[in-house]
Amino acid sequence: MAAEEYLKIPKDRIGVLIGKKGEVKERIERLTQTRLNIDSETGAVTIIPEEKLDDPLSPWKARNIVKAIGRGFNPEIAMRLIHDNVTLDIINIPDYVGKSKKAIARQKGRIIGRGGITRQIIHDMTGVDISVYGKTVALIGEFENLMVAREAVEMLLKGARHKSVYSFLEKKKQELEMKEFEERVNIR
Numbered sequence: 119m120a121a122e123e124y125l126k127i128p129k130d131r132i133g134v135l136i137g138k139k140g141e142v143k144e145r146i147e148r149l150t151q152t153r154l155n156i157d158s159e160t161g162a163v164t165i166i167p168e169e170k171l172d173d174p175l176s177p178w179k180a181r182n183i184v185k186a187i188g189r190g191f192n193p194e195i196a197m198r199l200i201h202d203n204v205t206l207d208i209i210n211i212p213d214y215v216g217k218s219k220k221a222i223a224r225q226k227g228r229i230i231g232r233g234g235i236t237r238q239i240i241h242d243m244t245g246v247d248i249s250v251y252g253k254t255v256a257l258i259g260e261f262e263n264l265m266v267a268r269e270a271v272e273m274l275l276k277g278a279r280h281k282s283v284y285s286f287l288e289k290k291k292q293e294l295e296m297k298e299f300e301e302r303v304n305i306r
Contacts, residue, residue: 123165123181127188128252132158135187142193149200150180161188175202182206186258190251198247198258205264209255214275226250228274236280240270243287266290 127135136143136156143154151171155164163184167177179200186196186206198204215221229250230237237248246259246267257267266287273283 121177122167123177125163125165125181125185125188126161127163127184129158129161131188131190132156132161134193135163135184137193142187145193145197146180146183149197150176150183152177152180154180154184186249186256189254189256190249191247191256191258195247195258203260204258205261207257207264207268209257209268209271209275211253211255211275214272222253225275226255228280229255229271231280236274236283239284240267240287243291244270262294266294 134142135154136158137145143156147153150165151168151173153166153168155166157163165177165180165184171177173179182199183196185208186199187193189208199206211222211225215225228236229248231239237250240246240248244259244263244267246257246263248267248271249256249258255271257264257271259267269290270283270287273286274280
């Protein structure tokens, strides 16, 4: 039997994890064959797998979905993690800029962009969903695209100009499209 998983999410995200009348919590439990015990006082979540699992990765997927909701994603986007080819990645902003609140706020602003434009461009070019929450940037997407989005975010965190990041994304998007096209042609 799979072991129980424990994690903590911010208290202000507990309501989102539970959802209206417990709908989100129930959906996660149903999709992942787990039971979620949520302590709304501390933000602690215990994930208890069912005896017999159809998918041995279910508890791990439940953990990622809970973690994604805790990192600011809406439940619909977090539920994409139920698919084997979709991954969650979390970038810790202080790892790049230190603990200065001003520096963290400035970098969050650079990643989001004026009116959310930078985050939207990264999403449009890679298909990766991005949540900037607390001191983290969380990404959800297919692995290859997620690595491109991560590199774009890291470029911004290291001080690259937005124009350079957009050029990088454009180039990577073309490479991925070409690779996809070649794979389709080779299949036939």
